[in-house]
Amino acid sequence: MSDIYEGLVSAFWLVVTLDPDLVQISLRSLQVSLTALFIASAIALPFGTFLAIRRFRYRRLAISLLNALMGLPPVVVGLIVYILLSRSGPFGVLGLLFTPTAMIIAQVIIITPLIASITHQAMRELWAEYHDLLISMNTSSGQRIRTLIWDGRRNLLTASLAGFGRAIGEVGAIMIVGGNIDNATRVLTTAIALETGKGDFALALALGFVLIALAIGINICIHWLSRTEREGRW
Amino acid sequence: MNTILPLTLTDVSVRRRGKRLLGPVDVIMGSSGLTMILGPNGSGKTTLLRVMHGVERLSGGKVEWSVGQDEARHRQAYVFQTPIMLRRTVADNLRYPLNLIGIARKEIEAEIVEWLARIGLTPRAGLQATRLSGGEKQKLAIARALIRKPDVLFLDEPCANLDGAATRDIEALLQTALSNGTRIIMTTHDLGQARRLADDAIFMLRGLLHEAGPADAFFNAPQTAELRAFFRGDIIT
Ligand SMILES: Nc1ncnc2c1ncn2[C@@H]1O[C@H](COP(=O)(O)OP(=O)(O)OP(=O)(O)O)[C@@H](O)[C@H]1O
Ligand SMILES: [Mg+2]
Numbered sequence: 240m241s242d243i244y245e246g247l248v249s250a251f252w253l254v255v256t257l258d259p260d261l262v263q264i265s266l267r268s269l270q271v272s273l274t275a276l277f278i279a280s281a282i283a284l285p286f287g288t289f290l291a292i293r294r295f296r297y298r299r300l301a302i303s304l305l306n307a308l309m310g311l312p313p314v315v316v317g318l319i320v321y322i323l324l325s326r327s328g329p330f331g332v333l334g335l336l337f338t339p340t341a342m343i344i345a346q347v348i349i350i351t352p353l354i355a356s357i358t359h360q361a362m363r364e365l366w367a368e369y370h371d372l373l374i375s376m377n378t379s380s381g382q383r384i385r386t387l388i389w390d391g392r393r394n395l396l397t398a399s400l401a402g403f404g405r406a407i408g409e410v411g412a413i414m415i416v417g418g419n420i421d422n423a424t425r426v427l428t429t430a431i432a433l434e435t436g437k438g439d440f441a442l443a444l445a446l447g448f449v450l451i452a453l454a455i456g457i458n459i460c461i462h463w464l465s466r467t468e469r470e471g472r473w
Numbered sequence: 474m475n476t477i478l479p480l481t482l483t484d485v486s487v488r489r490r491g492k493r494l495l496g497p498v499d500v501i502m503g504s505s506g507l508t509m510i511l512g513p514n515g516s517g518k519t520t521l522l523r524v525m526h527g528v529e530r531l532s533g534g535k536v537e538w539s540v541g542q543d544e545a546r547h548r549q550a551y552v553f554q555t556p557i558m559l560r561r562t563v564a565d566n567l568r569y570p571l572n573l574i575g576i577a578r579k580e581i582e583a584e585i586v587e588w589l590a591r592i593g594l595t596p597r598a599g600l601q602a603t604r605l606s607g608g609e610k611q612k613l614a615i616a617r618a619l620i621r622k623p624d625v626l627f628l629d630e631p632c633a634n635l636d637g638a639a640t641r642d643i644e645a646l647l648q649t650a651l652s653n654g655t656r657i658i659m660t661t662h663d664l665g666q667a668r669r670l671a672d673d674a675i676f677m678l679r680g681l682l683h684e685a686g687p688a689d690a691f692f693n694a695p696q697t698a699e700l701r702a703f704f705r706g707d708i709i710t
Contacts, residue, residue, distance in 0.1 A: 365560075372557040374528050376570060377546040386569075390560045 246440030253445035275346035287358025308352035317412030350402035361394035478504040485534035512677030550618035608639035628659035
């Protein structure tokens with residue numbers, strides 16, 4: 240019990256004094272997850288919107304597949320990316336294994352289906368509302384997608400934030416493909432796992448605080464967005 | 474003036490789930506004036522209007538303009554029975570159709586200012602369009618349709634649920650459009666409005682074009698018993 244208490248106290252100090260290790264790890268976490276978020280959003284937002292407005296042959300299949308991919312265990316994603324990037328794998332020559340890039344790839348695979356699926360839901364509603372008008376105005380597919388993305392931007396931001404929340408809190412996949420290497424691929428979640436294992440509760444807890452603060456921050460943002468949505472502002 | 478009219482419907486029919494909603498209908502829409510489509514609820518007015526505009530799938534027949542489909546689509550506009558507002562500001566709703574055709578920015582802004590004033594929504598320019606009152610939405614929808622200067626404007630009950638003042642405003646907008654050469658094809662349940670605006674009229678019943686003709690004859694000397702009953706306000710099925 241006193242371990243935890245002392246841990247809490249020193250964790251608090253690590254945070255308020257901006258401990259260099261803590262800062263470095265937190266920044267790397269942000270960098271990896273934000274990059275993954277950016278790439279995943281660039282794929283998932285247009286794709287989810289496309290799924291909502293275009294009827295094509297395998298649309299239902301694509302939607303089911305998306306929902307199935309959303310439930311993919313991150314550890315398995317990590318394993319697959321590991322195999323693909325390992326020296327003997329098809330992309331081994333790129334030498335990406337145990338780099339932040341590998342972690343970004345894994346996170347993109349994990350959160351793209353999630354963001355696309357939420358996007359699809361929201362855009363389907365908006366499309367039902369806009370359908371007749373946009374058809375009547377003789378808009379092209381590209382114009383329709385752009386209109387929906389712009390007018391549904393609050394919903395899309397919510398989708399992206401959910402993706403970011405999942406990425407920043409994920410540990411299994413990035414542990415496998417990143418290797419949790421000090422000064423190179425160590426991020427908040429993998430560091431917490433490591434420090435807890437070593438019994439260094441102070442750093443683990445301090446890292447945990449930062450992670451919780453980020454998670455709460457995201458939820459406040461989502462909450463605030465859905466409130467402005469209801470009130471019809473911006 | 475070159476125009477996309479006349480509009481010719483040949484043997485047009487619409488069936489959904491084994492039920493015939495419209496047709497067979499044969500009709501030619503000439504190149505000027507205002508055609509009023511009348512008829513009881515469910516008689517196929519909206520369906521006919523959507524067929525003409527090309528947003529309803531046909532089960533048979535042809536809808537032809539004097540120019541190709543693509544050009545025709547660009548030169549007509551439609552105001553829906555329940556106005557569809559983009560989730561944007563009032564001004565951005567007006568900007569939208571102009572952006573689609575890509576005209577100079579300065580010109581766009583000038584058009585917006587002018588139309589806002591014309592529909593009396595200048596003080597609401599920055600408000601979310603979804604928060605407007607029913608009458609204001611309807612005016613905005615009409616302005617957004619007219620701002621592209623279409624050859625043909627379709628309106629589906631533009632004054633349903635509006636009070637006298639709003640109805641008068643909208644009728645004034647339509648009169649101006651008519652005098653600028655816009656062809657208008659619309660529906661209404663307001664017989665007074667029909668008499669005020671129509672150059673010619675069509676009476677729909679059970680998905681069929683039951684009676685049609687120039688306004689004077691249509692309103693003052695209806696040929697069929699059903700139309701006479703409709704004018705009396707009797708229930709016809
Ligand atoms: N997709 C559909 N499937 C089946 N029935 C339909 C479909 N769309 C419309 N209908 C039916 O077609 C009929 C004609 O509808 P329409 O909207 O054209 O009538 P309307 O004359 O515009 O009526 P109102 O005056 O109430 O607006 C109605 O009975 C309606 O229920
Ligand atoms: Mg109708």
